[in-house]
Amino acid sequence: MAQHALDEVTESGAFNPSASTFRNFISKDPTSQFPAESGRYHLYISFACPFACRCLTYLKLKGLDKVISFSSVKPKWERTKETDDYFGWVFPASSTEESGADPDTLNGAKSIRELYELANSNYCGKYTVPVLWDKKLKTIVNNESSEIIRMLNTEFNEIAKNADLDLYPSHLQALIDETNEWVYDRISIGVYKCGFARKQEPYDEAVVQLYEALDKCEEILSNQHYICGNHFTEADIRLFVTLIRFDEIDPLGFDVTKERIGSGHNRYIVVPFGGRTTRFREPRVITVYPAVPFSSKTVYAVHFKCNKKLIREYPNLFNYTKDIYQISGISSTVNMEHIRKSYYGSHPSLNPYGIIPIGPSIDYSTPHDRERFN
Numbered sequence: 255m256a257q258h259a260l261d262e263v264t265e266s267g268a269f270n271p272s273a274s275t276f277r278n279f280i281s282k283d284p285t286s287q288f289p290a291e292s293g294r295y296h297l298y299i300s301f302a303c304p305f306a307c308r309c310l311t312y313l314k315l316k317g318l319d320k321v322i323s324f325s326s327v328k329p330k331w332e333r334t335k336e337t338d339d340y341f342g343w344v345f346p347a348s349s350t351e352e353s354g355a356d357p358d359t360l361n362g363a364k365s366i367r368e369l370y371e372l373a374n375s376n377y378c379g380k381y382t383v384p385v386l387w388d389k390k391l392k393t394i395v396n397n398e399s400s401e402i403i404r405m406l407n408t409e410f411n412e413i414a415k416n417a418d419l420d421l422y423p424s425h426l427q428a429l430i431d432e433t434n435e436w437v438y439d440r441i442s443i444g445v446y447k448c449g450f451a452r453k454q455e456p457y458d459e460a461v462v463q464l465y466e467a468l469d470k471c472e473e474i475l476s477n478q479h480y481i482c483g484n485h486f487t488e489a490d491i492r493l494f495v496t497l498i499r500f501d502e503i504d505p506l507g508f509d510v511t512k513e514r515i516g517s518g519h520n521r522y523i524v525v526p527f528g529g530r531t532t533r534f535r536e537p538r539v540i541t542v543y544p545a546v547p548f549s550s551k552t553v554y555a556v557h558f559k560c561n562k563k564l565i566r567e568y569p570n571l572f573n574y575t576k577d578i579y580q581i582s583g584i585s586s587t588v589n590m591e592h593i594r595k596s597y598y599g600s601h602p603s604l605n606p607y608g609i610i611p612i613g614p615s616i617d618y619s620t621p622h623d624r625e626r627f628n
């Protein structure tokens with residue numbers, strides 16, 4: 255059994271991930287094995303992982319982040335044991351080692367792998383995030399994001415701050431399920447199918463399907479506010495976590511304006527803006543030959559070869575992404591520094607030197623036009 259999703263590739267070269275292994279459910283029933291209780295559970299995430307961030311988004315939106323604690327691993331995979339070559343998610347040794355990541359004060363684990371081994375000493379499989387951990391029984395409840403978000407939606411409502419928020423309302427369930435199916439297959443996992451393909455044919459197939467699905471989203475979102483109508487649902491969160499990783503915001507804190515200076519040449523004026531990491535003290539003018547727009551240097555577009563079109567070339571999808579980003583609590587689930595470091599730094603077979611491209615500058619907090627559907 256493969257230890258990494260990256261290695262779950264069939265003989266024909268296509269990415270084919272295996273199912274998650276821990277599939278228990280937390281229930282509002284106090285007599286169940288895993289009852290919904292304040293302070294009992296912990297969510298281990300990576301800010302880089304779209305699947306883990308689905309769950310974090312639920313903690314924020316449902317007002318459960320005081321009821322269920324959470325912490326993030328470091329973004330870049332590291333060796334997890336002296337005795338073998340498995341590289342995976344690790345915790346920092348101290349809270350100052352890596353901004354956004356926390357040591358594992360609960361179990362004293364050095365890696366996510368250790369948690370899987372604590373839960374099952376015979377475990378062999380992938381060591382993925384998210385991990386929903388039961389502090390009382392010292393085990394993994396569930397490591398499948400699509401199930402964790404369903405529990406968070408309904409089972410903690412007695413103690414959730416925003417119990418009334420229902421992201422899987424009964425009248426939309428059939429439509430949400432149907433939407434999830436094609437969005438997952440062609441977009442959420444579709445970008446990984448493009449990136450992890452080891453032969454041209456499966457890549458060609460996945461990339462066509464990805465862009466057909468993005469075109470379909472664009473069409474749907476030109477007629478309605480959200481992907482399943484005018485109601486914000488689970489399906490929007492599942493789509494958003496991929497869209498936000500497609501066109502990355504400027505990680506270095508540069509405001510880049512482009513000027514054309516003759517055929518084939520672009521001049522970029524790079525201006526540092528306040529409060530964020532900057533590399534230059536003074537505004538600089540840099541010239542790029544030939545005319546390669548910065549906007550082509552994005553996470554999925556570059557790293558996973560999803561470069562037919564960027565999200566911001568789709569007016570409705572782009573404004574939709576901004577709209578969701580601006581929902582209270584959501585921007586705190588987006589850590590671009592972790593996303594960049596992780597994708598570019600953790601897949602040596604895709605990016606052997608671990609070089610992180612500069613990326614474009616997009617401000618997702620700027621106005622959008624989605625209120626037109628209100």
Ligand SMILES: N[C@@H](CCC(=O)N[C@@H](CS)C(=O)NCC(=O)O)C(=O)O
Binds near residue numbers: 273302304305382383
């Ligand atoms: N089915 C899982 C998939 C989670 C998943 O693929 N996580 C990736 C990060 S995006 C991971 O932890 N990979 C570690 C590895 O492949 O070793 C879910 O949706 O919860």
